Amino acid sequence: MAETENRPTNFIRNIIDADLANGKHQSTHTRFPPEPNGFLHIGHAKSICLNFGIAQDYQGLCNLRFDDTNPEKEDINYVKSIQEDVSWLGFNWDGEICYSSNYFDKLHGYAVELIEKGLAYVCFLSPDEAREYRGTLTEPGKNSPYRDTSVEENLALFEKMRNGEFKEGECVLRAKIDMASSFMVLRDPIIYRIRFAHHHQTGDKWCIYPMYDFTHCISDALEGITHSLCTLEFQDNRRLYDWVLDNISLECHPQQIEFSRLNLEYTVMSKRKLNDLVVENHVDGWDDPRMPTIAGLRRRGYTPASIREFCKRIGITKQDNMVEMGMLEACIRDDLNNNAPRAMAVIDPVRIVIENFEDGKVEQLVAPNHPSEESMGTRELPFTKELFIEREDFRVEANKKFKRLVLGKEVRLRNAYVIKAERIEEDAEGNITTIFCSYDPDTLGKNPADGRKVKGVIHWVSATHCVEAEVRQYDRLFNVPNPAAAESFVETLNPDSLTVIKSAKLEPSLAQAAVEQGFQFERLGYYCRDNKEEGLVFNQTVGLRDSWAKIEQA
Structure with missing residues (x-):
């Protein structure tokens, strides 16, 4: 033995x-x-x-x-x-x-x-x-x-x-x-x-x-x-x-x-019901990343180690119970936190122009692939006059709790310089189209706590060197914790379980991402390259923090 x-x-x-x-x-x-x-x-x-x-x-x-x-x-x-x-x-x-x-x-x-x-x-x-x-x-x-x-x-x-x-x-x-x-x-x-x-x-x-x-x-x-x-x-x-x-x-x-069999919140474990979802086109096949199938979890970015760890944590008993989805997410989050390389992606981009940066200049900055695992090496990030940041990372006015870019104030770009928002340009509907900034060339690689009062750090990509990709964001497949108990489980499907972003902006290194390779898109969550689509498609695996507790309190 x-x-x-x-x-x-x-x-x-x-x-x-x-x-x-x-x-x-x-x-x-x-x-x-x-x-x-x-x-x-x-x-x-x-x-x-x-x-x-x-x-x-x-x-x-x-x-x-x-x-x-x-x-x-x-x-x-x-x-x-x-x-x-x-x-x-x-x-x-x-x-x-x-x-x-x-x-x-x-x-x-x-x-x-x-x-x-x-x-x-x-x-x-x-x-x-x-x-x-x-x-x-x-x-x-x-x-x-x-x-x-x-x-x-x-x-x-x-x-x-x-x-x-x-x-x-x-x-x-x-x-x-x-x-x-x-x-x-x-x-x-x-x-x-x-x-x-x-x-x-x-x-x-x-x-x-x-x-x-x-x-x-x-x-x-x-x-x-x-x-x-x-x-x-x-x-x-x-x-x-x-x-x-x-x-x-x-x-x-x-x-x-x-x-006892496994019952997992916000999904169903009956092959008959799962087959109904496929046959009735509520999902895109058995390997749809919203499905609780092993093929679906794999396509979404779950790793074998994370699933084995989940099965270990829930244990073997004779008592039926409903396992929280957060427990499964915690297992993949722990795995990817230790093993996934970091990268930057902008999901909802707004254009930045650094006015005091030289036209046509490309500066190759070096960034670690993991904050604590030196063995994972580094990558180059092209820094240029025009960048993209997340639209939600900028406000014209904000209170002290907002630690991102504000008009007239500074913020640090991840692995790069401190920039200051000087002015904005809007379209006819009042939507911000461009944020004009200046940068301090003496702030590369310095810690935000070096005495300079910079409120936060945001991610970015070069507007001229980034690659476009489709990014698929996922929410729970059902709106109730136990859809199998509903009179019609199909009626409890979440209509917002999938959001497709057609032209997210990604740092250029991600163009060579291997199929099923998991990444932490910094400040956004964990994503992996889809194993079915031929183009550059990334599936959201899990967020950086547990979102299920918030769902229960809502």
């Missing part, structure tokens, strides 16, 4: 420790088993970190398995995206990728075994009739009229199902358990149904497909999984998980353990 020092602990790890100590298992073997019916989201990242993290810490194994039993909703593109997400998060699966469809022959054999034992039967009840027979939470169900069909006839009927001799929905194979059970999942659940659908792995070989609950436990057992970790909504399903394995000829019987 791995060294326990500095290793996280939780109730699942306590179970594993006990199992290894008492000899129940000699090693650990976990799995991450997504259904390939959509992109993974931040909730899946929690499961990825848990399953692969346990395998790493205990020198065990972790499989990547696709539980691909529903070909109508699955797609090979989802398979590829899931592999990319797991790898990008920094994890490697053991051995070849597994598919539940690899076991379809064996699953069929185990279904036949249940029929032969009198524990499964072919049922011709319609869906409406089946619901009526199932009963309610307070009333027991009643037996299907097909429940006592002979073993021989059920074997023949199941073979006809396999051969495509029945229509979709005409019949199903059900386990024969207990229609009076207090657990609805044990009231003769469906274990096979007919689907004339092409499968992305098996093609058209099968027209009957096993249900998830029947497939999952057998797949775990066939792979030798020791601890089958899943979220709390499968707690009742554990009874069916154990029943199936107890009644077929498989010696391996993994232990299912449930933990």
Whole structure:
């Protein structure tokens, strides 16, 4: 077993420790088993970190398995995206990728075994009739009229199902358990149904497909999984998980353990709801930076380390709770604060003309790429007669609390000189078009606290050397903390979740920014270059400070 020092602990790890100590298992073997019916989201990242993290810490194994039993909703593109997400998060699966469809022959054999034992039967009840027979939470169900069909006839009927001799929905194979059970999942659940659908792995070989609950436990057992970790909504399903394995000829019987799923404020964690957002064009695909998908977070500028740290901080418990968005943002902010190079960008530009700076002169100033990490080096900033600053960084008149540029007063330009606003030029509507300034050539590199009373520092770019880029600013996707609880979650969408700035002015070094490279745009926030658009596009990752507390107080 791995060294326990500095290793996280939780109730699942306590179970594993006990199992290894008492000899129940000699090693650990976990799995991450997504259904390939959509992109993974931040909730899946929690499961990825848990399953692969346990395998790493205990020198065990972790499989990547696709539980691909529903070909109508699955797609090979989802398979590829899931592999990319797991790898990008920094994890490697053991051995070849597994598919539940690899076991379809064996699953069929185990279904036949249940029929032969009198524990499964072919049922011709319609869906409406089946619901009526199932009963309610307070009333027991009643037996299907097909429940006592002979073993021989059920074997023949199941073979006809396999051969495509029945229509979709005409019949199903059900386990024969207990229609009076207090657990609805044990009231003769469906274990096979007919689907004339092409499968992305098996093609058209099968027209009957096993249900998830029947497939999952057998797949775990066939792979030798020791601890089958899943979220709390499968707690009742554990009874069916154990029943199936107890009644077929498989010696391996993994232990299912449930933990709470991740619920994150101002978003939804249902793949069905996320798919609705994509299909109904509320967002620009599964990797839209507003989406809680791993691909969306990656495109927005979140790093694998920040997501792993987030999963570590929220921990593993059995208690459902809603995690504040600020906690996720804090993780990426901490990461980028230490690792992102600095750069300057002006989002809402207003023109500056330094009247006492020589026409046509270009002075190359040197600026650090990080304020405390000298190893990150420096870059050159062209300083010229015409500059751009943020429009909000200038006022004609202001009180003492305003520490930026004011008409008749001085301010320091970041990594450059002290300038003084002398006069302004306005258009016919009264909008300021140009601020005419003077600069002090003796103030380069001096500290604002050197005795000269300069109220603040603002960022800038050269008007003649800057590059233009599209900058996308993001707000929360929904207007309420728990949109999933709303009668119509779509109606809680935030119409201002995306603001596109077409011609932001960026320092020239950013023209060579690598895709997905994160930067701190000084005084603005953290941004990264988009990994999808061909042009120069930057996505806002997170602000410099927590804005979510302000939202709650608003």
